[in-house]
Amino acid sequence: MTAASRNTLNAHYTDARIAQAVWSAVRALGFGGGRVLEPGCGSGNFIAFAPAGAQLVGVELDPVTAGIAAALHPAAQILPESFADTRDADGSYDLAVGNVPFGRVVPHDRRHNPGGHSIHNHFIIKSLRLVRPGGLVALLTSRYTMDARNPAARREIASLADLVGAVRLPSGAHQRAAGTTVVTDLLILRRREPGREPDARKAAQADSAGAAGPDVPPAVPPVTSLTQRRLAALPPDTRPLPSVAAYDQLLRLPPRASSPSQGDRS
């Protein structure tokens, strides 16, 4: 009972529609199965929608909630412990998903929280370390991960991973399932491979190369075919493509001479 009352601040569970959308996103980004961590799994709202081929490990502090998760999801492994005490090896998961607990509490975790980050940031940073290089971390977190004035947690996150995408959910997103108007962000991060440059630095270098002058070739080739660009930039899409041949034809036309109505200003 004491554990349950201590936990009321964080006992907000994710709307099934949001959990399903997160799974769809990670699948679209290439997750096809493997070991999945849900830190702070509650009763298992993410575990419930896991695709075939995902082997779930949930970590839950509250013993009653952990028992419920284990009873509801017998195929998952539920660790009834604080995530600060979880001793899985770094890189031992392919993916982490979930909705982390928020607050100013600073978990004591000598190995994974020497920076003394708040619980939501500790969950993100430790999840990143437990996921293998190239693996994804898709977590709902307090808006203060991104908005806090102190950049220390964001710097540590950026040293480990590239931001794949982020969505700020509307304040009513958790009203129906959790009865709260708290503002949360979905952050999707990819654990960086050792020796790989951060995507943000590459993009900045590409930008400054483009701005260096007319002799420097642009980092991104000019668009010459919408069809090719669309196929190169997006993940595989099995739907039939509408024709854009007419637009490609326009791109291949020689530049038009200025029209007589615009006059010759040279």
Ligand SMILES: C[S@@+](CC[C@H](N)C(=O)[O-])C[C@H]1O[C@@H](n2cnc3c(N)ncnc32)[C@H](O)[C@@H]1O
């Ligand atoms: C916001 S709820 C989300 C639950 C679940 N992930 C979901 O999306 O429905 C956060 C959960 O983290 C648990 N929690 C809080 N502190 C924790 C800790 N130090 N270690 C593990 N779980 C914790 C809470 O008991 C709660 O179930």
